[in-house]
Amino acid sequence: MPTVKIPPVLRAQTDGAAEVAADGSTVGEVLRALAEAHPGTAGQLFGSDGALNRYVNVYLNDEDVRVLDGLDTPAVDDDTVVILPAMAGGARS
Amino acid sequence: MATTEPIELVRSRIEEVDPADAREEIDGGVALVDTREPHEYEEAHLEGGTLVRPEELANRITEVVPDRSQRVVLYCRTGARSARAADLMETELGYEDVASMAGGIIAWQDAGYPVVAAQGMTKDQRMRYSRHTLLPEVGVEGQLKLLNAKVLLVGAGGLGSPAALYLAAAGIGTLGLVDDDVVDESNLQRQVIHTTDRVGEPKTQSAKESIAHLNPDVNVVEHRTRLDADNILEIIEGYDIIVDGADNFPTRYLLNDASVRTRKPVISASILAFDGQISTFVPFEGPCYRCLYPTPPPPELAPSCGAAGVLGVMAGVMGLLQANEVIKLAAGIGEPLIGRLLLYDSLGTRFTELKVKRDPDCPICGPNAPEIPESEMGKFPDYDAFCAGAAVG
Secondary structure, three states: OOEEEOOHHHHHHHOOOOEEEOOOOEHHHHHHHHHHHOHHHHHHHEOOOOOEOOOEEEEEOOEEHHHOOHHHOEOOOOOEEEEEEOOOOOOOO | OOOOOOHHHHHHHOEEEOHHHHHHHHHOOOEEEEOOOHHHHHHEEOOOOEEOOHHHHHHHHHHHOOOOOOOEEEEOOOOHHHHHHHHHHHHOOOOOOEEEEOOHHHHHHHOOOOOEEOOOOOHHHHHHOHHHHOOOOOHHHHHHHHHHOEEEEEOOOOOHHHHHHHHHHHOOOEEEEEOOOEOOHHHHHOOOOOOHHHOOOEHHHHHHHHHHHHOOOOEEEEEOOOOOOOOHHHHHHOOOEEEEOOOOHHHHHHHHHHHHHOOOOEEEEEEEEOEEEEEEEOEOOEOOHHHHOOOOOOHHHOOOHHHHOEOHHHHHHHHHHHHHHHHHHHHOOOOOOEOEEEEEEOOOOEEEEEEOOOOOOOOOOOOOOOOOOHHHOOOOOOHHHHHHHHHOO
């Protein structure tokens, strides 16, 4: 099944896992499978309307799904879905 | 501190001459003053001009032009600094007949008029940079490009520190540093340009000291401030390439907007915990920061290093990758990270590369993005509100 790469800020919700296998034949299905297995990720990934949050970038392998078919983009076994929020770092909390 | 007047207002008060008219006056022997910095003068200048740095104007202009009724023509890089200098000379220093050359030395060169240009390297420089010039892709020509480059580092912290050190080592002629912070002990785990004995010192000053010891060829310009909508255009004006090591999203979005308007490339990186990201944004050649991140994340998805921690070496790895991009752009070699987002995971020591495309709906660089008229150039959206608004709902 496809692998989801979890960004550092979400790893607390996946028990520290940086990679999670999640089943689905589209990117959307894979992400929903992830959210089911790790409910803490759901709120970060999806808005109340069920759509992907605009501030989360999702890639299928190395392509932004926005230039493919969004959440309907097909996913196969050796695909990697990358979740990517922006980072700004900074010394101050 | 008094706010700086918008440049359009200043220009409306003073006399401007175009390069053609300036040339005629110069041929006729008018007093010509160059209101730039020494490194700019050394790179290229108009023959017969005397350099008076903007911050020395009030003190030195009477030495250079003792007769206040004498006609003086000023020039700078694009006509902004010379306009302000002309205004200062007439309103506060008692000069009666001052003009600024519109468009600066850039317009002069565009018109095809001659300038006095820099020569090659000194003997010491040939020795210092020999390991660069030995590389066929760099050579003396490439090294001269580095020596003439002007790079602005936004942030003299985690990313700025290693980037500044290696860019200074490489002989980048001018390094500008934007940072209003002072050195803190907790910085020293990764901000290697600073030292224990400089805790409490302004970061730009500390960085300047380190660079001076490493490479006296480098002209370091301190900008002890934070970038905001009022100062950003004036600060970035004097630079060719910008390194984004900012610690917050509003600044990144503002910098993106300003750099696209002025067509300046930005090498953007960020670090947190064990991860880093880097990409190179060249306006209209590739995507911009807004294409990549149309909306900022809410605070809980973007903690600071102060909250979540960061492996010290991450600053080094990503800062140096930024320096690498600068050198490629400045020397015109290799393949910069345009349209490519490089992710580094230091725990697994793995690099991942993602493709970034120009967003056809990008409000900053997209084909339907509003064209900014000259009069609106210095006005920016409120990016603090933009980022705060994204956190709601």
